[in-house]
Amino acid sequence: MLLGWIVGLLFAPIDAVQGHSxxxxxxxVPMAIYSQLIYWFMAIWSFCxxxxxIKIAPSMILSAAYIGCMxxxxxxxxxxxxxxxxxxxWWQWDARITSTFILFIMYLxxxxxxxxxxxxxxxxxxxxxxxxxxxxxxxxxxxxxxWWSTLxxxxxxxxxxESSIDLSMLIPLLISVIGVGIFLxxxxxxxxxxxxxxxxxx
Amino acid sequence: MITxxxxxxxxxxxxxxxxxxxxxxxxxxxxxxxxxxxxxISSFESVLVISLLMIAFISCDGIFNEDFLDGSFEMxxxxxxxxxxxxxxxxxxxxxxxxxxxxxxxLLFSIANGAINQNYMIALLGIFFVNIxxxxxxxxxxxxxxxxxxxxxxxxxxxxxxxxxxxxxRFLDSISSNISSINLLQLLGGTSIITFLIFSWLCSRIIKLxxx
Numbered sequence: 001m002l003l004g005w006i007v008g009l010l011f012a013p014i015d016a017v018q019g020h021s022x023x024x025x026x027x028x029v030p031m032a033i034y035s036q037l038i039y040w041f042m043a044i045w046s047f048c049x050x051x052x053x054i055k056i057a058p059s060m061i062l063s064a065a066y067i068g069c070m071x072x073x074x075x076x077x078x079x080x081x082x083x084x085x086x087x088x089x090w091w092q093w094d095a096r097i098t099s100t101f102i103l104f105i106m107y108l109x110x111x112x113x114x115x116x117x118x119x120x121x122x123x124x125x126x127x128x129x130x131x132x133x134x135x136x137x138x139x140x141x142x143x144x145x146x147w148w149s150t151l152x153x154x155x156x157x158x159x160x161x162e163s164s165i166d167l168s169m170l171i172p173l174l175i176s177v178i179g180v181g182i183f184l185x186x187x188x189x190x191x192x193x194x195x196x197x198x199x200x201x202x
Numbered sequence: 203m204i205t206x207x208x209x210x211x212x213x214x215x216x217x218x219x220x221x222x223x224x225x226x227x228x229x230x231x232x233x234x235x236x237x238x239x240x241x242x243i244s245s246f247e248s249v250l251v252i253s254l255l256m257i258a259f260i261s262c263d264g265i266f267n268e269d270f271l272d273g274s275f276e277m278x279x280x281x282x283x284x285x286x287x288x289x290x291x292x293x294x295x296x297x298x299x300x301x302x303x304x305x306x307x308x309l310l311f312s313i314a315n316g317a318i319n320q321n322y323m324i325a326l327l328g329i330f331f332v333n334i335x336x337x338x339x340x341x342x343x344x345x346x347x348x349x350x351x352x353x354x355x356x357x358x359x360x361x362x363x364x365x366x367x368x369x370x371x372r373f374l375d376s377i378s379s380n381i382s383s384i385n386l387l388q389l390l391g392g393t394s395i396i397t398f399l400i401f402s403w404l405c406s407r408i409i410k411l412x413x414x
Binding site (some may be wrong): 062102103105108109112113116117122125126129133134135136139140159171 | 240342348349350354357358359360361362368404406407411413414
């Protein structure tokens with residue numbers, strides 16, 4: 001992660017239009033990607049829990065919700081900071097930004113629901129159902145930049161089409177994405193250990 | 203179904219309250235602007251969407267509370283009855299007594315504010331379908347927050363209403379611009395049926411969970 005950020009922040013070339021401000025991409029893009037991926041992860045665990053009653057699943061869902069909430073907040077915050085030099089505003093009620101904000105609320109709602117029930121089993125099952133139903137919003141967030149004409153730019157990187165970003169900027173970005181992924185994975189392990197400990201001690 | 207309809211009809215406050223609140227919002231909205239203002243038409247869509255959201259929340263708040271607290275659901279389960287059917291009937295009754303009159307009132311106010319000039323039947327059905335979707339979603343919220351207060355249910359299910367709002371916004375846009383909106387109506391209709399069935403089932407699962 002640090003390697004990606006160092007290369008991106010110090011050695012990647014200056015963008016012709018945005019100048020140095022584009023460098024926030026190395027924080028913003030990984031956070032935005034993982035904010036949605038973590039929700040998928042949570043939904044898959046929810047599905048597993050509801051079908052097979054896997055004991056560890058509620059802890060994984062809860063850990064993912066904590067991390068997802070933090071990551072989504074960072075994605076919104078970094079996007080907001082980026083918005084000032086590029087759009088001239090901190091916030092715009094744009095389809096992508098608003099839908100990501102709703103994702104942040106969904107994470108908060110999941111955590112609130114989970115904390116609202118005395119009975120752990122009831123809380124776990126309700127949280128799992130909500131997480132599973134909430135998946136409906138993820139494709140909307142992903143596709144919002146294509147379905148509406150938004151201030152937010154369309155995706156620059158795609159698995160199926162050629163990337164619109166220069167290779168000298170793309171490589172540090174990919175390193176950042178992988179690095180942030182590894183960091184979040186290790187953070188996830190720590191958080192899930194804490195969640196399991198807390199649940200067992202209750 | 204008839205029994206649920208009759209039970210809801212007897213609780214006048216539960217079905218007439220949301221309709222009256224909706225009507226009052228619709229009346230209050232032009233008063234807050236200049237009555238002859240062109241802003242009336244342009245902002246009407248947003249006001250209609252927000253009012254429908256609010257009314258769906260109000261009409262579904264505590265929809266299962268009485269049956270849950272007096273043990274009707276518990277008795278139903280112990281007798282081997284279908285909780286899904288009970289929820290289904292309850293929601294159907296609320297569609298007949300609350301959603302349809304609200305759709306009718308919504309259409310009348312749309313016409314009165316000049317937001318809709320033709321395709322009245324399509325508009326009526328569109329508002330009715332979106333009402334079904336929103337009511338089903340908020341009923342799920344109500345099932346989640348049984349004996350926990352309404353706020354918990356609202357914050358947990360409000361994000362699910364986003365796709366319905368997007369779809370309804372497009373539908374209203376097309377209908378106010380007199381563009382063919384039959385495809386969007388079909389989509390709303392299909393979505394409302396699927397949402398209704400899925401959320402009825404989800405509600406029954408959550409209520410069962412509360413009882414267990």
